[in-house]
Amino acid sequence: MYPESLRDSIAIVDATREKRKGEALPKLPGTETEGLLRRYHPDYREAGFRNLRIGANRGDRTTHEIADLLEAFSDLDHSKINLDPEFDTDVLVLGGGGAGVTAALFAESMGARVILATKLRLGNSNTIMALGGLQASVHGDDSPVRHFVDTLAAGKFTGKRELVKTMVEDGPAIVRWLLEIGVDFDRDEEGNLATRKAGGITAPRIISIGDYTGLNIMKVLKDEIRKGEGIEVMEFAPAVELTTNGFGECNGAVLFDLGRKRHFVVRARAVILATGGSGRLHLQGFPSSNNFGATGDAIVLAYRAGARLEGIDSFQYHPTGVMFPDHMVGVLVTEAARSLGGQLVNAQGERFINELETRDACSAAIIRECEEGNGVRTPSGKVGVWLDTPLIEETHGTGFLKRRFPSMYRHFMRVKIDISKRPLLTYPTLHYQNGGILIDETGETTVRNLFAAGEAAGGIHGRNRAMGNSLLDIFVFGRRAGLEAAKRKYNVPGNVTLGHVYRYYDRLKSLRISSVATSPTLFPEFIVSKL
Template identity: 45%
Template sequence: MYTEEMLESIKKVEAKRAENAAMEPKRMTAEEKDQVLKENHPDYREDQFDVLTVGPNKGEKAPKELVKMLQSDSRLKDNLPDLSCPDYETDVLIIGGGGAGASAAIEADNAGEKVMIVTKLRIGDANTMMAEGGIQAADKPNDSPAQHFLDCYGGGHFAADKELVYKLVTEAPEGIEWLQDLGVEFDKDAEGNMITTHGGGTSRKRMHAAKDYSGAEIMRTLRDEVLNRKIPVVDFTSAIELIMDDKGHCAGAVLMNMETGEILIAKAKVVIIATGGAGRMHYQGFPTSNHYGATADGLVLAYRVGAPLREQYTLQYHPTGAAFPEQIFGALVTEKVRSLGAKLVNVDGEVFMNPLETRDVTASTVIRECRRGKQVDTPTGGQGVWLDAPMIDIIHGEGTIEKRIPAMLRMFLKYGIDIRKQPMLIYPTLHYQNGGVKVGTDSQTCVENLFVAGEAAGGVHGENRLMGNSLLDVIVFGRNAGKYAAAKAKTVEVGKLTLDHVAKFEKELADAGIQPDEVSPKLLPDYTRKVND
């Protein structure tokens, strides 16, 4: 599958493999990290950002693509539906069927509230399903939530909400137990102890995993629990606008059937947005590891009713997306490959960094290596560096790759690349929305009765997320949102339903001189007859 030029480079990689496997590359200093980020990370490209001119974050920057969606017309601008006869009535309406939405549904159901999930694809079609490497929790004798907190807070460049980070790390061990009780099959040793590994930016081995399909295993378990409880799931149906009541509180959502275009009204005492990320916005033209529906819908819905965002200017570009073959361009190559010992190697077979720096630093260093002319070129004009997976079997013994990262092995074997013998070509891929809607420790926004959980929420990760903290986030804060939303629902009396905020936002756009040429939320990416420039 590899070209002749690639195979020539692989010969250099093979010649130095034993030496490279044994070496321990030095860690970067704080100053070196700052420099490589500023010179190479996409978040520092000022020409790729615009300033918001309307809404609660007016005057702040965000990616151009996100600004356009936040400042677009509502899909209901010229045709407001009748709200007097709702098609659905529930206590807790959850928008999104991924890990956070499912966790919230389970906890709200536990609290005895009437729950409904609405999801624009199917339950489980989410970034949770595509997560691979594992989930963090400080539950070993040589670790502690305090140490986990320091890793998270420092790894996020001290920008996160400390109270949210505290909740994340202190409730992590319980989250692992909860998942295990539900039936998640984590990797264990012969004595039944959880096997844990390092991740980039972690000071302890606290990554719990199910092979290299941890997210799929977790999502399978959560989905089955939701369905077994007979919690209603309305699939292939998008929320296209939130509904407020005459008291200014969130009171439901306008829904659209993705197949028929039918408009439906869902009335609720409380609403939880759990719509996930934004990879399919393809910020700065990057490929993405995200699922098909990751288009920042939740941010648009919340922003239009007055809920501010935070850290909306920062995205995570996973350092190891597949750069070749083209059929899997941008697909995630789990960080677990590096945590097991594989190192990043340039075209000349040289290791150029420690493989377990934080993701933003690692991605920036890969980009820098390519800019220095040390890249491997692909036949379609792409580029990348090698991730030398065969080191894993050298370090841990033959069969380790097949046992610990079977999904990676299968993904590349489909294209004639055996990662037990050959390296993988990688380049950063758009992976995670670091920021999101601003929430408190109860997962509620400043808009009464509107909660947000998972990747759509901001403040947990600051300006960079550590490996394994996304799956942890959806569990801890999905459950959190479900508990608090259910408790709040018990006291809510919904007023008269209204969509007055739509006209108010349209007036803001007009007063700012903005004439949108699109509607939002985006819902799905548009790939029809597109050609790369």
């Protein structure tokens, strides 16, 4: 339930709804969008960034939080670790989300022995939190080429063309695979895959399963991985370092057994990093929609091993993260709420941006409103703007929100907020790491035998990701990485060493870089915000 102070503000939203209903807000011309982003988007807040002093991306710009981790020592005493491999396998997959499980399944299908290690439970990932859907060009008016063009445009033409082409071309085929393993996508009356439009997409291309798309795919993937004997799953065993051989090629990882509190080594012919993004680093103090484990481990491990990163100064702040109640801060309100006519409204009851602008522009506009004093303050001091959900209900008929967004409806009913009658207070939430470890079309990084897939990988989305493209890329590049990694099963892995780490440390020391941070982070330092 909303407290008194917010109810007054809600009254303004209610009073202005009629007036706003028919109001058409034009889209911003390109130059104005550019200005808006430069002034208010967190990616352009120079104080939040610095240039890396070490490694393959020396001189490149990234946020302090990530630079701190990349320019850090591990809290691991490497000299005390027994590097004799406790396990030996063909393919080691790190990460148990959509990309990791897909990679493991495809590697196994090629006859490789696979170990999948994950920090939390298998399936605990951002994949299950992908509510809206997945982009695949299956509609008659659509084509892979159109998908390609939309993706590049959304990413401001900074995505790697060959990666984008790979993703869009594989799209329909990966959907076929998902159907084959028993994913039940929503259909229309003729049995076609039902498609919808979204912000920045020129054809109906989002396919979904209710508003629980990622969750329902992950359920099937987890069920599928259980069937065979070829994949050994190690839960609660995060990777804390990669290992390399004398040639600097990746040949395994040091894992940490969270239960026994001891390190052990898995040797492999190829390693696939699929440990996701970095939302839980709470860059620039932003709330995050990410799961508990998203602490950017992949980029830290890969960087020390010498891999090149791409676009690590670009992050997606999803415009509508929940700001009230406190325990739901950062949780996502799906973009579909805006696609279906939910308006963003400030404290004065005015709209301030066309809600169908790209995510970065909407976020920047919300931040502008809040910085200019047009935001709404909660009792605990957080500021946001209203997302007028009752308007959606009014437009589409009574019961629509409950039917179309059952999970969101329920989550708010638990705290006695009826989203069909009351708007939601929202503010941008750190949602996605646009960049990551640079990969090629097979998913391989610049370090031999080291692959990356999913949010950990970079180069696909450029400086802004369109809705539904991440749920696509995890399967496309998970599959490709799994297939290519499996081919390395006849490799001679060589000696397991931490030579790359020692070399990295020597560089840090010679540059007189001392850091208080230790990395990888593994678990976020949780600050209970109410204290």
